[in-house]
Amino acid sequence: MPAPNALYVQSGGPTAVINATAQGVIEAVRRARPAVGKLYAARNGILGALHEQLLDTDAASAQAVTALGQRPGSAFGTARYKLARFEDDEREYHRLIDVFRAHGIGMVFFNGGNDSMDTALKLSELGRRLNYPLQCIGLPKTVDNDLPVTDCCPGFGSAAKYVAVSTREAALDVAGMARTSTKVFILEVMGRHAGWIAAAGGLAGSGAGDAPHIILFPEVPFEADRFLERVRQSVQRHEYCVIVASEGARYADGRFLSEAGGADAFGHKQLGGLAPVLAQMIQESLGYKHHYAISDYLQRSARHLASATDLEHACAAGRTGVEMAVEGGNAMMVTIKRTGDDPYTWETSAAPLDRVANREKELPRGFITDDGYGITAAARTYLQPLVEGEALPPFRGGLPVYEEIDLPSVEKRLPAFD
Amino acid sequence: MPAPNALYVQSGGPTAVINATAQGVIEAVRRARPAVGKLYAARNGILGALHEQLLDTDAASAQAVTALGQRPGSAFGTARYKLARFEDDEREYHRLIDVFRAHGIGMVFFNGGNDSMDTALKLSELGRRLNYPLQCIGLPKTVDNDLPVTDCCPGFGSAAKYVAVSTREAALDVAGMARTSTKVFILEVMGRHAGWIAAAGGLAGSGAGDAPHIILFPEVPFEADRFLERVRQSVQRHEYCVIVASEGARYADGRFLSEAGGADAFGHKQLGGLAPVLAQMIQESLGYKHHYAISDYLQRSARHLASATDLEHACAAGRTGVEMAVEGGNAMMVTIKRTGDDPYTWETSAAPLDRVANREKELPRGFITDDGYGITAAARTYLQPLVEGEALPPFRGGLPVYEEIDLPSVEKRLPAFD
Incomplete structure (x- = not known):
């Protein structure tokens, strides 16, 4: 049996470092071969998976992948799109499996926030429901920082x-x-x-x-x-x-x-x-x-002002997601785990998707001063390492250079979906 | 006769690089000695001159002056304040001369935009009117870029x-x-x-x-x-x-x-x-x-994203202003003169204050596309060099370090003004 191909999907609002996660995924898949086959990126998020609009990341040079990681916004396009509940409407799910089957996709890396982790969870349950071997790993991403379990969210x-x-x-x-x-x-x-x-x-x-x-x-x-x-x-x-x-x-x-x-x-x-x-x-x-x-x-x-720490988290989330999938993981989201405050140390870990999907992490009351108008020392201890470090993109002519990544579309094998 | 003391005044809206002009003035005065005596900075712009709130810049170390040049906003305080016409109300003018006389001030460096150059012009005429030896030099500064004669405005x-x-x-x-x-x-x-x-x-x-x-x-x-x-x-x-x-x-x-x-x-x-x-x-x-x-x-x-070219213009404006004053100049504004587009070259020059005060330079119609919604190649040729170059301030803990400059107040010698 050939190694499964993989699909990377960006979802929800972009961030300054979302493509660093894409970079992490692409580089880790290249290292993981032959355990993973091709790596595709979905055009416009889950819509690309539904409409079989897939891009072939293998065409990108190592240099182009590095440049990708320096570009803010969603390089492949993202979407705000919520799948119906399986119980209410199975059509989209069957279509997704058709697309995955047609392209030998057995691993999906879903890069998003709360709502997106709900979609990732639905995908992770799909293999069992429809008897198709599919692993889905969530990669955290949201400027809102409100995903639970993880210490912080890339972006x-x-x-x-x-x-x-x-x-x-x-x-x-x-x-x-x-x-x-x-x-x-x-x-x-x-x-x-x-x-x-x-x-x-x-x-x-x-x-x-x-x-x-x-x-x-x-x-x-x-x-x-x-x-x-x-x-x-x-x-x-x-x-x-x-x-x-x-x-x-x-x-x-x-x-x-x-x-x-x-x-x-x-x-x-x-x-x-x-x-x-x-x-x-x-x-x-x-x-x-x-x-x-x-x-x-x-x-x-504002990628020109990205936090170097955040950028490392984002890239590591992509790498770790691939490693988890290669080890057979499914229905998990990569998390950032803080292991020390001073000096700040961290590692990647994992949480079950059903513990993060559709849940929001509020700012702890202990991070807000008693009068309600400021932040406490505990908040500073938490926040400070996350903004640490500068990581300027290359500049040319006084402006940051954000290269578009030029990837060929994968030939369609299915009729259109509507 | 002792060398005249000098006064530096910030005026109007601040910019990311206004204090680089202050740095230029301070460093040039130190080099120009003994042709110039003490250098004071007015607290809150022209208000500081009226209320005899002067700061002694001589107390600042060379290192503190460098740090000053990296700080956005008005380090000494600025003001939006228009002097009455001399013909309508002489009180403020007499007071200014009293303050200048009390502190041996014979040179004023007025750092501002259109309205401020009007004030600078009034000051430059004051010596003759009230028979007090006073030189006033305008130093351009405005993000609006609408001062005439100069190719561009620092900020x-x-x-x-x-x-x-x-x-x-x-x-x-x-x-x-x-x-x-x-x-x-x-x-x-x-x-x-x-x-x-x-x-x-x-x-x-x-x-x-x-x-x-x-x-x-x-x-x-x-x-x-x-x-x-x-x-x-x-x-x-x-x-x-x-x-x-x-x-x-x-x-x-x-x-x-x-x-x-x-x-x-x-x-x-x-x-x-x-x-x-x-x-x-x-x-x-x-x-x-x-x-x-x-x-x-x-x-x-946004000093973290300052243009290196702009920063050089700002510093040079301060330096040149001092050199002009030392050579006996009065009623002049320093200008930035473009001497080449590709590669971009420039030098400082000067324009009479009465040619710049209260006049606004519009964007030339030739910089706007025919449809009115875009910029032309001519505009790009003009604009591009002005954003060229990065000049990050020092960062600590993930944030730019903007030091406050700690200058002693000069002892008052006059009764309060109201």
């Missing part, structure tokens, strides 16, 4: 570094002109359900009077009066106030602040997310001149 | 690099997930009156189908229908559309788009700037899923 460390650096830099800008100009600056960051990224903003200062003066976490119910009083105090004491606000900041009843805006004259719901809502609140209550930035996709694509 | 190259890199990175993020998720991404950048920073976003791609697909300039009247059709075409052709939008984008009648939002249910004017207005327009007309980022202060404080 988070770089987003954390971006937010910490941006907060530090913008705070210096505001501090220098607060006397006659902007007194309050808000940086809106990602994290709809968990405050990990917002917490990373806390690394910008050492705590005592340093910016950020206020962090808003989804985990801490927002109280307008207390918040505004804190802004006032900060401006009074330091001449300015820097706020890092998670997009998931919400009231005690669960309503997101970002949904609290009114409707305009035409009945259109006010767009613009959280930062403008906070800014308007501050304007009306305190009258301070304010500015805000919204990091949005910049925080998860 | 701009780094903001341009930030916007070009961010556009390139976010575009890769969007491209990879456009099939099932966000199709339109908007990056809102600074430049209320001129599209220089927005133009820099164009460096992210080479033009042919690359992001950004649309740039909105203040110089090109906004036409909603044409814009929306262009967004639709881009999504149809490339699956996605990346837009770099200057905050100064406006309709033919001069109204800013950012002011076009409605009022909410309480009659509050809608906050949130340009990006949400464009997003809402796209949502309603085309229904595409969209995201936007607002760079705000991040783009002018």
